[in-house]
Amino acid sequence: MDPANDDLRDEVTCPVCLEIPRSGGLLPCPNSHLICVDCFDRLRRRKVCPECRAAYVVPQGMTKPRPSPLADKLLDQMTFQCRLVIFAY
Numbered sequence: 001m002d003p004a005n006d007d008l009r010d011e012v013t014c015p016v017c018l019e020i021p022r023s024g025g026l027l028p029c030p031n032s033h034l035i036c037v038d039c040f041d042r043l044r045r046r047k048v049c050p051e052c053r054a055a056y057v058v059p060q061g062m063t064k065p066r067p068s069p070l071a072d073k074l075l076d077q078m079t080f081q082c083r084l085v086i087f088a089y
């Protein structure tokens with residue numbers, strides 16, 4: 001396994017379910033950590049970032065994590081790689 005690839009994987013792995021989400025975004029925590037849409041929903045009551053443990057406030061009406069073009073791009077790349085692996089075997 002390419003170590004650079006592992007780093008990329010870490011970047012986009014959801015810290016709660018440890019999956020590479022198909023759809024994710026950024027928490028309103030001070031460090032803007034990535035979270036998947038499902039876990040954002042699950043964390044609504046706790047409001048503590050699972051990654052940096054900082055408490056955060058979900059702005060009113062916010063039902064999904066903040067979209068991140070960079071995260072989207074990374075996720076796109078990761079899922080593309082997954083597809084390639086599936087086809088290769």
Ligand SMILES: [Zn+2]
Pocket residue numbers: 014015016017018019021035036037038039040
């Ligand atoms: Zn998750």
Ligand SMILES: [Zn+2]
Pocket residue numbers: 027029030031032033049050051052053054
């Ligand atoms: Zn955080």
